[in-house]
Amino acid sequence: MGRRGSRGRAWACEAAATAAVTDRLPGTVRAARPSSGRADEVGRDMDRPVLVGLALVVLVGLIAWGAYAYRRRLEQSLADWLAREPGLAPTVSPVGLTPAQFADGFQGCPRGHRRYGLRWGVEGPLDARIGGLTATLTCAAFEWWWEERRQQTDSKGNTTTSYVTRRVPVAAARLPAAVPDHVQIGPETVFGRLGMSRSDHQLESDAFNRRFRVLAQDRMLTVQLLDAGLQELLLARYTGRTIELLGDLLVVAGDPGRRDDALMGPLRRLPPAREDVRELLAGIPAQFWRAIGADREG
Numbered sequence: 647m648g649r650r651g652s653r654g655r656a657w658a659c660e661a662a663a664t665a666a667v668t669d670r671l672p673g674t675v676r677a678a679r680p681s682s683g684r685a686d687e688v689g690r691d692m693d694r695p696v697l698v699g700l701a702l703v704v705l706v707g708l709i710a711w712g713a714y715a716y717r718r719r720l721e722q723s724l725a726d727w728l729a730r731e732p733g734l735a736p737t738v739s740p741v742g743l744t745p746a747q748f749a750d751g752f753q754g755c756p757r758g759h760r761r762y763g764l765r766w767g768v769e770g771p772l773d774a775r776i777g778g779l780t781a782t783l784t785c786a787a788f789e790w791w792w793e794e795r796r797q798q799t800d801s802k803g804n805t806t807t808s809y810v811t812r813r814v815p816v817a818a819a820r821l822p823a824a825v826p827d828h829v830q831i832g833p834e835t836v837f838g839r840l841g842m843s844r845s846d847h848q849l850e851s852d853a854f855n856r857r858f859r860v861l862a863q864d865r866m867l868t869v870q871l872l873d874a875g876l877q878e879l880l881l882a883r884y885t886g887r888t889i890e891l892l893g894d895l896l897v898v899a900g901d902p903g904r905r906d907d908a909l910m911g912p913l914r915r916l917p918p919a920r921e922d923v924r925e926l927l928a929g930i931p932a933q934f935w936r937a938i939g940a941d942r943e944g
Contacts, residue, residue: 716911723910724766727917730908734770740786741769741818741895748790753830754816754888754899758792760809764816765789766913772920775928776822777935785819785923787916790899813912816899817919819927823940825891829868830861831880832888851877857885871934879929883922898923 728734740748745763748755756762765788772785793809800806834857848855849869854877862868871891872880880889887900902918909917 734768737767737769740767752890752897755790756792759795760793762792774924777932783819787817787919789912790814790816815915815919817923818897819923821894823938824894827862827864829891834859870937873931876929
């Protein structure tokens, strides 16, 4: 038994040595170990949703941070504007009106199809010429926004509804006297420009009639307001905008076409909107102010 065990151990050692030598010989092929590739593939499939989720979280975080940073810059820009013009102050109810009152009373502030409102409102005194005299009025400027519905129908008849936010700068001022009418001066329609649809007040200037639609109950008051000088001013500076006189309010909505480069974003259009109120008031003829009893210094 001892000799057989010794020979077996010797044979095992010899076989192991032979295998080690054989592995070093060129062209030697050994059987491959079982592969774990399937397990790795399953792991990668499980990791993919996690990576996508993490990417979405990062993307949402970047967007949120960008929006926050942009708003902070706007707030700082607003603070700079208020600092350079003493008397101006933020307001959420310009000239004492709520967003609902603007939407109900003025065409220049549409209600839209879903939501609406105002933002970046400021208000303060404004010196203006009224019938040749200087008056200090309360004048506000703000950005009006509303949502318009958009519907699209595909080839299968499926309708998709979305909403687009629109924005417009608005300036509003309190007048020293009330206008006994609602005078609306706004852009003429395409058919009106072609002379195919004219149901509003027509004036002597055909160029003015093609660019503006005037709506009011009191025609005589409209004629007193829109003399030749004011028509020229409106054609030169207020085309595409809406001007409304209602009670003791003047509301001008639309892009002033100028920017205050010291400010940023939507704030850039608000100082020019306030200045346009001053220019418009100076261009209103004295006969109109006399007709409503405002021909005195306020």
